[in-house]
Amino acid sequence: MTDPAILTEGLTKHYGDVEALNELDLEVETGEVFGFLGPNGAGKTTMIRTILDLIRPTRGSAKVVGLDSHADAVEIRRHIGYLPSDLTMYPRLTGRDTIKYFANLRGGVDWSYVEELAERLQADLSPKVGDYSSGNRQKVGLIQAFMNKPKLIVMDEPSSGLDPLVQREFQRMMREVASEGRTIFLSSHTLSEVQAVADRVGVIREGYLVEVSSVDDLRSKAIRSVELRFEGSVETSVFEAMDGVTDVQATNHHVRMSYGGNLVDLLRAAADVGTLVDVSSQEADLEQIFLTYYEGSEA
Amino acid sequence: MLANVFMKTNRDRTLGMLLGSVSIGLMLLFAMAVYRDIDVSLYDSLPPVFLELFGVPEGADVASLAFGAIYSFMGALTLAGLAISMGSASIAGEERNGTIGILLGNPVSRSRVLAAKAASVVLLLFIGGLVMWAAGLWTPEVLGIEIADMRVGAMVFHMTVSALFYGFLALMVGAWTGNPQTASGVSVTIMMVGYLGTSILPFIEQLDGWERVFPWYYFNGSNPTLNGIDWEHMAILGGAALAFLAFGFVGVNRRDLRSKGTKRTLIDRLRDNPRTAAVAEKIAGSARVSGLAMKTVSDHQGMLIITGAIMFYVSILMGPLYALVPDETWAAFSSFPDVLVAMIGGTDMSTVEGFFQAEIFAITMPIAGAVLMISMGSRAIAGEERDHTMGLLLSSPMDRSKIVVTKAWVMVAFGFAFGLVTFLGTWLGVLMGGIDMGIGVIAATSLLGSLLILGFGGFALLLSAATGETSISSWATTAWVAVAYFAFAFLGVNPDTEAWVQLSPYHYFLGGDPLVEGMQWGDALVLAATFVVPVLLAIPAFRRRDLKG
Numbered sequence: 113m114t115d116p117a118i119l120t121e122g123l124t125k126h127y128g129d130v131e132a133l134n135e136l137d138l139e140v141e142t143g144e145v146f147g148f149l150g151p152n153g154a155g156k157t158t159m160i161r162t163i164l165d166l167i168r169p170t171r172g173s174a175k176v177v178g179l180d181s182h183a184d185a186v187e188i189r190r191h192i193g194y195l196p197s198d199l200t201m202y203p204r205l206t207g208r209d210t211i212k213y214f215a216n217l218r219g220g221v222d223w224s225y226v227e228e229l230a231e232r233l234q235a236d237l238s239p240k241v242g243d244y245s246s247g248n249r250q251k252v253g254l255i256q257a258f259m260n261k262p263k264l265i266v267m268d269e270p271s272s273g274l275d276p277l278v279q280r281e282f283q284r285m286m287r288e289v290a291s292e293g294r295t296i297f298l299s300s301h302t303l304s305e306v307q308a309v310a311d312r313v314g315v316i317r318e319g320y321l322v323e324v325s326s327v328d329d330l331r332s333k334a335i336r337s338v339e340l341r342f343e344g345s346v347e348t349s350v351f352e353a354m355d356g357v358t359d360v361q362a363t364n365h366h367v368r369m370s371y372g373g374n375l376v377d378l379l380r381a382a383a384d385v386g387t388l389v390d391v392s393s394q395e396a397d398l399e400q401i402f403l404t405y406y407e408g409s410e411a
Numbered sequence: 412m413l414a415n416v417f418m419k420t421n422r423d424r425t426l427g428m429l430l431g432s433v434s435i436g437l438m439l440l441f442a443m444a445v446y447r448d449i450d451v452s453l454y455d456s457l458p459p460v461f462l463e464l465f466g467v468p469e470g471a472d473v474a475s476l477a478f479g480a481i482y483s484f485m486g487a488l489t490l491a492g493l494a495i496s497m498g499s500a501s502i503a504g505e506e507r508n509g510t511i512g513i514l515l516g517n518p519v520s521r522s523r524v525l526a527a528k529a530a531s532v533v534l535l536l537f538i539g540g541l542v543m544w545a546a547g548l549w550t551p552e553v554l555g556i557e558i559a560d561m562r563v564g565a566m567v568f569h570m571t572v573s574a575l576f577y578g579f580l581a582l583m584v585g586a587w588t589g590n591p592q593t594a595s596g597v598s599v600t601i602m603m604v605g606y607l608g609t610s611i612l613p614f615i616e617q618l619d620g621w622e623r624v625f626p627w628y629y630f631n632g633s634n635p636t637l638n639g640i641d642w643e644h645m646a647i648l649g650g651a652a653l654a655f656l657a658f659g660f661v662g663v664n665r666r667d668l669r670s671k672g673t674k675r676t677l678i679d680r681l682r683d684n685p686r687t688a689a690v691a692e693k694i695a696g697s698a699r700v701s702g703l704a705m706k707t708v709s710d711h712q713g714m715l716i717i718t719g720a721i722m723f724y725v726s727i728l729m730g731p732l733y734a735l736v737p738d739e740t741w742a743a744f745s746s747f748p749d750v751l752v753a754m755i756g757g758t759d760m761s762t763v764e765g766f767f768q769a770e771i772f773a774i775t776m777p778i779a780g781a782v783l784m785i786s787m788g789s790r791a792i793a794g795e796e797r798d799h800t801m802g803l804l805l806s807s808p809m810d811r812s813k814i815v816v817t818k819a820w821v822m823v824a825f826g827f828a829f830g831l832v833t834f835l836g837t838w839l840g841v842l843m844g845g846i847d848m849g850i851g852v853i854a855a856t857s858l859l860g861s862l863l864i865l866g867f868g869g870f871a872l873l874l875s876a877a878t879g880e881t882s883i884s885s886w887a888t889t890a891w892v893a894v895a896y897f898a899f900a901f902l903g904v905n906p907d908t909e910a911w912v913q914l915s916p917y918h919y920f921l922g923g924d925p926l927v928e929g930m931q932w933g934d935a936l937v938l939a940a941t942f943v944v945p946v947l948l949a950i951p952a953f954r955r956r957d958l959k960g
Contacts, residue, residue, distance in 0.1 A: 194802070
C-alpha cells in the first residue's frame with residue numbers, strides 16, 4: 113500500500129499563548145491535488161512550515177512521503193518541491209543562476225525540463241531576481257518547485273502575481289503532476305483555481321481543521337440559492353419555518369431563499385402553499401461555500 | 412521637515428545610540444577605576460610635554476588619562492560610527508529596503524524626507540554626546556578622582572561635531588548614490604585613514620603639518636580636553652558637514668530613486684559580451700551557484716576585498732613610515748609608563764616590533780578583520796532568515812548542521828585569506844622600509860591574528876544560529892570585541908586586575924609577543940578553540956529552534 117503523501121496526527125503548534133495549530137489530523141493521498149483553505153492567520157503557513165521541519169510542533173507528529181518530518185527531514189527534501197508564500201530569493205542572482213543554485217543543491221535536475229517549464233510559464237530567466245516583477249519572480253519560484261519532478265509539491269499561495277494565461281498553464285501543470293501519480297498540496301485563496309484543479313480540499317480555521325472533503329461532495333451539500341415562482345402571492349412563513357432555509361425574500365410572485373437541505377422536501381412544501389410555476393436552483397461554488405466558513409471565523 | 416519621519420527615525424535609532432554612548436560611559440568608569448589604583452610614581456615623573464600630549468592638565472590625577480584613552484579614541488570612533496550608520500541609512504537605506512516608493516507615495520518631497528533624516532542624526536548625536544558628557548563629569552565625581560580643569564565638555568563637543576561631519580558625509584554619499592554600502596564604506600575609510608594619518612604623520616619631520624588634510628585632525632588636533640573648544644576647527648568640521656548636507660539635497664533630487672532592484676555590475680556586462688561571456692560565466696555564473704560554499708564565498712567576497720584592501724594599504728605603508736621617523740622619537744617612547752603604553756594598544760613603541768604591533772596588529776587588523784567576520788557570522792544563518800531565503804534553502808536535501816559547518820569553513824578560508832593579506836602587506840612594507848624584521852615572526856603574528864578574528868566570527872555565528880537575529884549577533888559581537896580589547900589593554904596595568912587579562916582573546920594573540928618571540932602554539936590552540944567551540948555550539952542551537960521569517 114502506498115504511504116500517504118502527508119499524514120499528520122494531533123499536530124499542534126503553540127507560540128506562547130497563541131494556538132496556531134490544534135490537534136490537526138490530516139491525510140493527503142498520493143496522486144491527488146489537495147487544496148488547503150482558510151482565512152488569513154488560520155494556520156495554513158504554520159502547518160506547511162511544520163511538516164517541512166522549518167518549525168517544530170509543540171505536540172503531535174507528521175509524516176511526509178512516509179517519512180518522519182523531523183527525523184527524516186533531509187531525506188524528505190529529496191522528494192519534495194516547495195514554494196513558500198511571499199517568495200524571496202537572492203536579488204543579485206539572475207533567474208537562471210537561482211535555478212542552477214537550487215538544482216545543484218537538490219540534485220537530479222534535468223535542465224531541458226527546466227527550459228520546458230520556463231517556456232510553458234513564459235519565464236525569462238536572464239534578469240536578476242531583484243529586477244523581476246512579483247509575477248515573474250513567482251514563475252522562477254514555480255520552476256524551482258517543479259524542476260526535480262518531486263513526489264510531492266507543497267505550494268503556499270502559488271498564483272500570487274501570475275497573469276490569467278500563466279495561471280491556466282500552471283493549473284494544467286498541476287493536473288499533469290497528479291496524473292503522473294505525484295501529489296500537489298496547494299494552499300491558496302484563489303478559490304476558482306482550487307475548484308478547477310483540486311480533488312479534495314481541507315478547511316482550517318483558527319488552527320482547527322474544520323472540513324476535509326472532495327470538491328464535489330462539498331458542492332452537493334452546500335447551501336444553494338433557490339428561486340420559486342408561483343401563480344399568485346404566497347405566504348412565506350412555511351419556508352421560514354423549514355430546516356435549512358435562510359434569507360427568505362418574497363417579491364410579487366417570487367420567493368428567493370438560501371437552502372441547504374433536500375430539494376424534494378422544499379418542492380413539497382412549495383406545492384402546499386400555492387401553484388408552483390417555475391423553479392431555479394443555482395449550485396454554490398467554492399467561493400460561496402468557503403465564505404460561509406470564513407465568515408463563521410469572524411463571528 | 413516631516414515630523415512623523417523624524418519621530419520614526421528617532422525611534423528606530425535611539426536604542427543603538429544609547430547602547431553605544433552608555434557603553435563608552437561604562438568603559439570610562441572601568442578604565443578610571445583601574446587607573447585610580449595603580450602606582451602613580453611613574454606618572455609623577457612624566458615630563459609635562461607628555462601630559463600635555465595626552466590632554467592632562469597640571470594637578471589632575473593619573474586616572475584622567477582614561478579620558479584620552481576612552482573618549483578621544485573609542486568614544487570618538489563609536490559616535491562617528493553610529494553617525495555614519497544613521498547617515499548612510501537615511502535615503503539609501505529606504506531604497507535598499509524597498510520602502511522609499513511607499514514613503515514617497517505620500518504627498519511629501521524628497522527634500523523633506525532628507526531633512527527629517529538629517530534632523531534625526533543631529534538630535535541623536537546630541538543625545539549621545541549628552542550621555543557621554545554626563546558620564547564624563549559623573550565618573551570622576553563618584554570615584555573621587557581629581558580632573559582639575561580638564562575640559563570634558565569641550566572634548567564631547569568636539570566628538571559630537573566630528574561625528575556630525577562623518578554622519579552627513581555618509582548621508583550625502585547615500586543621497587547621491589542610493590547605495591548605503593558605498594556611503595558607509597567611503598565615510599569609514601575617510602575616518603580610519605584620517606585617524607591613522609593624524610596618529611603617524613606628526614612623528615615624521617618631512618611630513619609635519621600634512622596631518623591637517625585629514626578631518627580627524629580637526630577633532631583632536633587642538634587637544635580640546637586641555638585647551639577647550641577650538642572654534643576655528645569646529646567651524647571647519649561643522650561648515651563641511653553643512654556643505655555635505657546641502658550637496659545631499661542636490662543629489663537626492665537629481666537622480667532616479669532605486670527600487671529594491673539591483674544595479675548592473677562590471678561582471679554583468681562581461682557576461683553579456685559574447686567575447687567575455689564564457690570566462691565571466693565561469694567566474695560569476697555557474698561557479699558561484701555551484702553549491703552553498705561557493706555561494707557564501709560570492710556573497711562575502713566584496714567585503715573581503717574592501718577590508719583586505721584597507722588592511723593591505725595600512726600594513727604596506729607602515730614600513731616606509733617607520734623608516735621616516737627619527738630614531739630619537741622612538742627612543743622617547745621608552746620612558747612611557749604602562750598606563751600610557753596601554754593607551755596605544757599595550758605596546759612598547761620604542762621598538763620596531765612595538766610600532767608594528769601598535770599600528771597594524773593591535774588595532775587595525777582586529778577591527779578590519781572583525782568587521783569582515785562579524786558580517787559573515789551574523790549573516791550566515793540569521794541573514795538567510797532575515798532575507799526569507801532559509802526556508803527555500805532548507806527545501807533542498809541539506810541538514811541544518813551542514814549549513815552551519817559549510818558557512819564556518821568559508822569563514823575559515825576568509826579569515827586566513829585576510830591574515831595572508833596582512834602578512835604580505837606587512838612583509839612588503841618591511842622590505843620597502845629596509846627594516847630588520849624576520850618573515851617568520853610576521854607570518855606567526857598574522858596567523859594568530861587570523862585565529863583571533865575567526866574567534867570573533869565564531870561568536871557571531873553562534874549568536875546568529877541561536878537567535879536568528881542579525882542585529883543581536885552583530886551588536887553583541889561588536890561589544891565583545893571592544894570589551895576584549897579593553898580588558899587586554901587596560902586590566903594588565905593594575906596588579907589587582909592583571910589576572911583578568913587572560914579572559915581576553917587578545918592576550919593569546921599579542922600577549923606572547925609573537926613579533927619578537929615568533930609562533931606561540933599554545934596561544935594558537937586557545938584562539939582556535941575560540942572559533943571551534945562556538946561553531947560546535949551553533950549546530951545544536953540552530954537545529955533545535957524554529958526558523959524565523
